[in-house]
Amino acid sequence: MRIAAALVGVLALAGCVAAPPPGASESEIAALQERSLEQTWERTGLAGDPPAVEPGPAVASDAWGQTVYDCVLQQGFVMRGFEWSSDQGAALGDSSGNDVDDPGLQRAFYECIAANPRAVDEYTVALTDAQLDYIYDYYLKSLVPCMVLNGFTPSTAPTREEFLAIRGQWSPYYSVDVGLSSIQFDQIEQTCGPERPQLY
Secondary structure (H helix, E strand, O other), X not given: OHHHHHHHHHHHHHOOOOOOOOOOXXXXXXXXXXXHHHHHHHHHOOOOOOXXXXXXXXEOHHHHHHHHHHHHHHOOOXXXXXXXXXXXXXXXXXXXXXXXXXXXXXXXXXXXXXXXXXXXXXXXXXXXXXXXXXXXXXXXXXHXXXXXXXXXXOOOOOOHHHHHHOOOOOOOHHHOOOOOOHHHHXXXXXXXXXXXXXXX
């Protein structure tokens, strides 16, 4: 009964959220990706200009990390881990999170990042203010009410201005007081919808 009521509430509220706004332009995305690659080279600590690398086809986000690992392995190196963000590029780290002092590995890592561009989606490009507004409306008009109807209480949402200032780094699903188990997360996501609305 509770789920049925929640679904009715979600369907009623879903109409309040307009179609997603356009994201960054192709030229803005290309500039962001170029800057991210430049920062990846800077974070290797290697001197000189980066090697010229022909980029291959874009790799989906869920397969990208493994693709980079496999590429580095094919060049004869093993890496422990790496971090990546659209605004800071990628950087190697060891099992303790420390920088890796191995020029050969750093060069191979850069070449694999450059050769395997990550596909564009809402997690790989900087979101525009219009997109963040759209996500915020989805949270407050659809996701939070549905969660409450189903017995979950997210933390108090930031104001719209705060949400823009932190570039969307707040989510109702990850702010629940008691935390959600993986089973609860799957159940509430099936009932109330994805963590973010589809942007691309």
